[in-house]
Amino acid sequence: MPELPEVETVRRVLEHRLSDATINRVDVRCAGLRNPFQRGFASMLKGSRFEGFGRRGKYLLLQMSRTQTWIVHLGMTGMFTVVDRQVAGRPASQRLYEGRHDHVVVKLEDGRCLIYQDPRKFGSMEIVPTSELHHHAAVGRLGPEPIDPTFDDQVLASQLAGRRCSIKAALMNQRIVAGIGNIYAAESLFLARISPRRMASSLVGIHGGPGKRCTRLAAALADVLGRAIAAGGSTLRDFLSPDGISGSFPQSFRVYDREGLVCRRRHCAGIIQRYVQDGRSTFVCPKCQR
Ligand SMILES: [Zn+2]
Known part of the structure; x- marks a missing residue:
């Protein structure tokens, strides 16, 4: 999708x-x-x-x-x-x-x-x-655009405050953050070393500001989405950009679709697991994503 x-x-x-x-x-x-x-x-x-x-x-x-x-x-x-x-x-x-x-x-x-x-x-x-x-x-x-220059950990914290769903569900909720689906939720959570099952509100600090994980996640979103756009998007099954050029991003997936393979994070050596969360496949390294 x-x-x-x-x-x-x-x-x-x-x-x-x-x-x-x-x-x-x-x-x-x-x-x-x-x-x-x-x-x-x-x-x-x-x-x-x-x-x-x-x-x-x-x-x-x-x-x-x-x-x-x-x-x-x-x-x-x-x-x-x-x-x-x-x-x-x-x-x-x-x-x-x-x-x-x-x-x-x-x-x-x-x-x-x-x-x-x-x-x-x-x-x-x-x-x-x-x-x-x-x-x-x-x-x-729609929630804020994660690639907008004004999007940062403060904005993300305010969007996650009080959300008692998983952080993966929060990222995929278009009213919380716009544009994220299954693939980029998995990739950004991996990059930020956050378990997809962690409660969304736990990323928010006591005074409503961003916790450490929130700061990492805001940066990870900008990084993952920015690189994917630069690569021309991902081509999965039926998606092609209108001039027929395929995206080259799938080759650089770090966690998505890598079930059973060794974690790509240096010195981690965890094995990527897949489980079903809210009806969709979630890919996670149980060793480095907490
Ligand atoms: Zn790992």
Whole structure:
């Protein structure tokens, strides 16, 4: 599932490819993704121009002709592809009708197409007036961005205060911190030497400030996410950035998907364990994560 670094990678590629492009026509080729498409979805986009490429957590926020925001969540398997005029000698428009999972086909004035594919249909799309974005049920309630320059151990401590769930569940709660999923929760907790089962509020000091672990975790989040973005996001199964470039980050996973292997922390020699926590696989070194 794409997490913050993958969505940020998609955002950057779309910005590079689609700045100032104008939409000629939108073909919606199924009734809905996670939810049914809103009424008039295609006609609201028709004639509008890509004017800004934002992101909050795992949501892409595409600014369309000043007044509207096209909110996209890629779900598990959502993917954008920009198709140029000619694909293997054929016009872009002919390429479109080959993909069973090409659910939304956006034809641009310059002849190119933006195609949204999503085999599992867990993604979502919605158009809202930009002025109402901060009231949006999901986007309006997202926690702070962990890669924002203002995000630090104080901010993290205030978000974790009083949270009596595990620190892993807290990290994956989009209202506490935005954009983190299973992979980057595992990686950042490993880097910060924190057990995923530790209670979230235990990272907060007596006076509400950051404890040692909180300080380590804030730094680990910035480090892990920053490196993943620099590597172009992780490519897991169905995720590809829209220009087809695969992320190179999975090669550097330190704990995720390493069950039974020796811990990569120097002088540790622990064996990575996997267990199921809140229905998801958690990977941990029992020796150095406490
Ligand atoms: Zn270890």
